[in-house]
Amino acid sequence: MVLHIGLFRSPILLxxxxxxxxxxxxxxxxxxxxxxxxSAGSSISETKPPKIVVxxxxxxxxxxxxxxxxxxxxxxxxxxxxxxxxxVSSPVHASVSGKVVAIGEFPNAMGRMVxxxxxxxxxxxxxxxxxxxxxYMSLSxxxxxxxxxxxxxxxxxxxxxxxxxxxxxxxxxxxDAVLINGAECEPYLTADYRLMIEKSSEVVEGxxxxxxxxxxxxxxxxxxxxxxxxxxxxxxxxxxxxxxxxLALEVKYPQGAEKMLIKSILGxxxxxxxxxxxxxxxxxxxxxxxxxxxxxxxGKPLIERVVTVTGEGVRQPRNLMxxxxxxxxxxxxxxxxxxxxVAKVISGGPMMGFALGGLDVAVTKGTSGxxxxxxxxxxxxxxxxxxxxxxxxxxxxxxxxxxxxLSVLAERGHYEDAREYNLFDCFECGSCAFVCPSKxxxxxxxxxxxxxxxx
Amino acid sequence: MEALKKxxxxxxxxxxxxxxxxxxxxxxxxxxxxxxxxxxxxVYFFGPKALLITAVCIVSCMVFENLYMKIVxxxxxxxxxxxxxxxxxxxxxxxxxxxxFSPFTAHVPVIASFVAVVITKQLFGGLGFNVFNPALIxxxxxxxxxxxxxxxxxxxxxxxxAMDAKTTATPLGILKEEGVAKLLEVFGDKMSLYQxxxxxxxxxxIGETSAIALLxxxxxxxxxRYISWHIxxxxxxxxxxxxxxxxxxxxxxxxxxxxxxxxxxxMLGAWFMATDYVTSPSMRKGQIVFGIGCGFLTMLIRLKGxxxxxxxxxxxxxNCFAPLIDRGFQAKVFGAVKQDKAKEATK
Numbered sequence: 001m002v003l004h005i006g007l008f009r010s011p012i013l014l015x016x017x018x019x020x021x022x023x024x025x026x027x028x029x030x031x032x033x034x035x036x037x038x039s040a041g042s043s044i045s046e047t048k049p050p051k052i053v054v055x056x057x058x059x060x061x062x063x064x065x066x067x068x069x070x071x072x073x074x075x076x077x078x079x080x081x082x083x084x085x086x087x088v089s090s091p092v093h094a095s096v097s098g099k100v101v102a103i104g105e106f107p108n109a110m111g112r113m114v115x116x117x118x119x120x121x122x123x124x125x126x127x128x129x130x131x132x133x134x135x136y137m138s139l140s141x142x143x144x145x146x147x148x149x150x151x152x153x154x155x156x157x158x159x160x161x162x163x164x165x166x167x168x169x170x171x172x173x174x175x176d177a178v179l180i181n182g183a184e185c186e187p188y189l190t191a192d193y194r195l196m197i198e199k200s201s202e203v204v205e206g207x208x209x210x211x212x213x214x215x216x217x218x219x220x221x222x223x224x225x226x227x228x229x230x231x232x233x234x235x236x237x238x239x240x241x242x243x244x245x246x247l248a249l250e251v252k253y254p255q256g257a258e259k260m261l262i263k264s265i266l267g268x269x270x271x272x273x274x275x276x277x278x279x280x281x282x283x284x285x286x287x288x289x290x291x292x293x294x295x296x297x298x299g300k301p302l303i304e305r306v307v308t309v310t311g312e313g314v315r316q317p318r319n320l321m322x323x324x325x326x327x328x329x330x331x332x333x334x335x336x337x338x339x340x341x342v343a344k345v346i347s348g349g350p351m352m353g354f355a356l357g358g359l360d361v362a363v364t365k366g367t368s369g370x371x372x373x374x375x376x377x378x379x380x381x382x383x384x385x386x387x388x389x390x391x392x393x394x395x396x397x398x399x400x401x402x403x404x405x406l407s408v409l410a411e412r413g414h415y416e417d418a419r420e421y422n423l424f425d426c427f428e429c430g431s432c433a434f435v436c437p438s439k440x441x442x443x444x445x446x447x448x449x450x451x452x453x454x455x
Numbered sequence: 456m457e458a459l460k461k462x463x464x465x466x467x468x469x470x471x472x473x474x475x476x477x478x479x480x481x482x483x484x485x486x487x488x489x490x491x492x493x494x495x496x497x498v499y500f501f502g503p504k505a506l507l508i509t510a511v512c513i514v515s516c517m518v519f520e521n522l523y524m525k526i527v528x529x530x531x532x533x534x535x536x537x538x539x540x541x542x543x544x545x546x547x548x549x550x551x552x553x554x555x556f557s558p559f560t561a562h563v564p565v566i567a568s569f570v571a572v573v574i575t576k577q578l579f580g581g582l583g584f585n586v587f588n589p590a591l592i593x594x595x596x597x598x599x600x601x602x603x604x605x606x607x608x609x610x611x612x613x614x615x616x617a618m619d620a621k622t623t624a625t626p627l628g629i630l631k632e633e634g635v636a637k638l639l640e641v642f643g644d645k646m647s648l649y650q651x652x653x654x655x656x657x658x659x660x661i662g663e664t665s666a667i668a669l670l671x672x673x674x675x676x677x678x679x680r681y682i683s684w685h686i687x688x689x690x691x692x693x694x695x696x697x698x699x700x701x702x703x704x705x706x707x708x709x710x711x712x713x714x715x716x717x718x719x720x721x722m723l724g725a726w727f728m729a730t731d732y733v734t735s736p737s738m739r740k741g742q743i744v745f746g747i748g749c750g751f752l753t754m755l756i757r758l759k760g761x762x763x764x765x766x767x768x769x770x771x772x773x774n775c776f777a778p779l780i781d782r783g784f785q786a787k788v789f790g791a792v793k794q795d796k797a798k799e800a801t802k
Binding site for chain 1: 464465466467468469470471472473474475477478479481482535581582583584683732733735737738739785786787788789790791
């Protein structure tokens with residue numbers, strides 16, 4: 001391990017740095033207050049079945065699905081509603097049994113209108129026929145990959161990239177390691193943490209299936225060290241498998257970013273604009289691993305996921321097993337409603353999540369949390385000052401960029417120059433905007449610049 | 456959408472939704488706080504005149520900043536503490552004798568403040584856009600316009616109410632004009648000289664004399680991570696080496712780096728002036744180059760130039776190069792070097 005990065009900045013280490021000496025990590029990053037205790041103690045519980053679900057035909061990166069049901073049709077739980085339209089696409093399934101009452105445009109968490117299928121729940125909970133495979137490990141990699149694809153599994157950490165695509169690397173890019181991302185570095189969120197505690201062996205099974213599909217001998221599970229009990233549980237679950245290693249990682253945002261995780265665990269750097277597969281790695285989230293296991297073992301499609309409903313603005317923060325398509329307002333009710341003075345509701349975590357304009361938005365496969373922030377916690381971004389060139393953002397940028405330069409160039413409309421400062425290597429983790437003493441909306445400016453020039 | 460908004464009144468803004476508690480004004484006030492020990496030492500040694508000069512600088516800087524903002528119709532920002540800090544630094548860079556100099560020169564701090572805040576900072580675009588350190592330009596302007604008044608030094612009296620004091624030369628002035636032997640004669644012996652330099656019991660600008668107080672402030676900023684070690688360490692190390700090698704009379708390697716480190720504006724400059732965010736490079740490696748340049752130019756002026764002291768001009772000259780240095784030390788993008796190496800390996 002190289003000299004601790006904190007030492008480069010100051011001879012006196014921060015408390016967070018002292019506690020994490022010697023753990024696997026990357027260069028840069030920040031230490032936002034993690035606030036995980038709000039919901040960490042709540043075990044995963046089922047929500048009341050929702051009366052209505054709104055299931056977007058595009059919950060993933062890639063082409064939206066083509067609907068295969070019509071208005072008035074009775075559907076069963078797990079029935080396919082939309083077929084993938086292309087290689088980078090993923091099917092969607094009914095999360096309740098009932099009647100299709102509408103097909104049309106509804107807003108998603110990002111505020112875009114997305115073609116969606118609305119089902120009215122008949123509360124009979126009738127499943128469509130699923131193909132059980134008790135002996136799933138004897139299936140061929142192709143059969144397993146097909147199961148993953150048919151189950152509509154996408155990356156559940158938030159990016160929602162179709163998993164089957166990640167599991168089909170081109171021949172010239174050999175994969176030698178699968179990483180399970182249990183970092184959960186976003187503050188507040190505890191969904192992956194609860195899964196690792198409550199479903200440790202299923203997650204490990206999911207990893208073994210992923211390794212089999214990719215023909216890989218090395219599996220790693222990386223967990224931030226603020227979850228020592230999850231580290232212990234996962235170590236216990238993986239004890240029988242010699243080729244699976246569980247690693248405690250430094251508690252530092254964005255430890256769970258794909259490129260950072262690969263650097264921390266394997267020491268490999270994914271080159272600019274390249275993908276993990278270019279360094280022989282596939283990374284999957286904890287929730288995705290569980291979904292892969294359930295798809296392989298029970299043929300269960302991805303119709304529910306764990307969502308952390310938390311924040312100082314909700315009365316009873318909880319970890320819920322939620323049907324895809326459940327409205328955010330139902331989840332808020334489930335958790336005792338708002339406290340006084342709620343200012344912001346966020347889909348995802350506070351660092352990279354999307355602020356919602358209303359509560360009619362449905363939970364999708366990529367929704368890891370619903371975070372409710374009251375007035376006093378929310379940071380107001382309306383007013384910001386000039387860049388004072390303090391270097392804080394440069395020191396912490398995990399991608400080694402100069403966010404200060406990017407923000408100044410974007411502010412003045414010099415988008416082409418911003419590209420020269422590696423604009424497109426920014427993955428918008430928000431660390432720079434977090435540390436900026438002038439409260440500059442750096443992520444917003446970067447997005448603006450990205451939209452104005454070609455990569 | 457309108458109905459939704461009314462129903463919940465939710466704020467929709469771009470991530471991140473949490474931010475650190477650090478603010479620009481907190482940085483400015485913390486740096487001012489770090490300067491306090493050195494300033495108090497100055498007031499202790501040079502009496503109420505020191506306090507008055509600095510107060511005039513601080514008030515003028517804040518007034519000029521607010522007036523300028525009002526005239527150009529920008530929101531007044533004097534509350535961000537940057538004008539206060541500029542005033543404090545400017546005051547600490549003035550000789551206390553300015554207050555009682557004859558003919559009357561108490562307007563010098565006011566004019567220097569105007570040059571610092573309005574001309575050096577605001578006309579270049581305000582906070583964040585100035586090329587030169589405002590306080591240093593203010594001082595340079597005063598030094599060039601009133602060379603006599605700005606180089607008459609009072610003897611430290613350490614008597615709280617004394618308004619009159621004998622004039623004397625600074626240690627660097629003695630070193631330049633009469634050599635190290637005379638310096639030792641004035642202060643008794645070597646240890647006594649070091650002791651006077653450390654505590655600040657010597658002639659000089661109000662805030663530059665107490666090396667130990669400045670060091671405390673600098674280390675405080677370092678521990679709080681308001682500054683990094685790169686500029687002060689490279690600045691001081693370069694100056695020490697040059698002082699040791701070339702600072703002696705006649706033979707090489709006979710100079711006394713300690714005298715050079717502890718005298719003049721070295722400590723104040725290295726810890727508080729050269730580390731100014733706006734006018735120094737942002738890249739850590741570039742900061743080392745910047746610090747080396749400052750140390751080199753300081754010693755060049757001290758040993759070969761016409762002035763006994765060179766910190767101010769050294770930092771101002773390096774300020775010009777800061778953007779250029781940043782260009783030369785652009786950040787290394789994650790994964791980029793390995794890619795180049797991999798390419799070379801495959802060739």
